[in-house]
Amino acid sequence: MLARAIGLPLSQEELEAGAELRLSAESTEIASGVWITGGITSRPEPEGRSDRHLVRERDGWAPDPYRDDLSLVLHTAQGLVLLCGCCHAGLLNTLLHVRRTFGDELIAVAGGTHLADTDEAYLEHVATVLHREYRSSRLYLSHCTGEKARFVLAGAFGKGVRSCLVGTVLSF
Numbered sequence: 001m002l003a004r005a006i007g008l009p010l011s012q013e014e015l016e017a018g019a020e021l022r023l024s025a026e027s028t029e030i031a032s033g034v035w036i037t038g039g040i041t042s043r044p045e046p047e048g049r050s051d052r053h054l055v056r057e058r059d060g061w062a063p064d065p066y067r068d069d070l071s072l073v074l075h076t077a078q079g080l081v082l083l084c085g086c087c088h089a090g091l092l093n094t095l096l097h098v099r100r101t102f103g104d105e106l107i108a109v110a111g112g113t114h115l116a117d118t119d120e121a122y123l124e125h126v127a128t129v130l131h132r133e134y135r136s137s138r139l140y141l142s143h144c145t146g147e148k149a150r151f152v153l154a155g156a157f158g159k160g161v162r163s164c165l166v167g168t169v170l171s172f
Contacts (some may be wrong), residue, residue, distance in 0.1 A: 002062045003054050024156045027101050033075040040069060040097045042087035046122060047090040048114025048144070059109050064088070071111070073102055076172040080104045084111035091115065091168025092129055108172065110164050125150055127156040140164035 003105040008015070015021060022028075027038035053064040071094055072083040080102055087094050091113045098106060115123060129135070130153065139157060141150050152160040164170070 005056060007039050027073075033104070035073040035075070036052040037070045037073060037094065037097055037101065039067060040093055042097065042100075043090060043093045044096070045090050045092035046118075047093065048086060048088040050114075050117065053088070054113060069094075071098075073098055074101075074172065075104070076107070078172060079107035081110065081172050082106060083110045083171075084109065084113060087114045092126060095130075095134065104136055106137050108133075108140060108170070110140035110142075111169060112142050112144035113149065114144045115149035116144050118146075120148070120152075123152045131156045138162070140168065140170060 012021075025039035025061055027035055029035050047066060049063075049066075051063075053066075054061040055064045058095075066088040069087070071083075071085065071087065071091040074081040074083065080098065082094070083121065095106070095109070111132070112139075115126065118126070126149075130139075137160070139153055139161045140163070141153070141161065143154075150163070152159065
């Protein structure tokens, strides 16, 4: 495998010249009712790991620790909505972090859950935990969730699972 960088082709200085950067590992409100989760440091469950995700180190490449993985949390009148990018910190770890940090009822999860390469036993575990802990939540799944995971989760949630493709509009 040939490793190559896929990050922004800008230095931090170039970024700061064109944008106001406020780096923080804490949960932060970035607009009214819109929060970033902050760093998801407690990870008792498996991460959404891939052997293709690497970071550059002094002596070459190393597995990505996903320290920068975060999601968005929307506070709506009905409850919380979690918007995931790829959920590399792990879906269950992210949900636990959101519950501990924000406390309100989670009504929906939308986005990638990085379950595409997960084995069947762990998918069943995820479905069991989601059904037990987040039974009333709706799941709007996209790209890195994978068809197998979508099928298993639909078995647990029925019509509460939907695809969330580019251009999907969700209202809460």
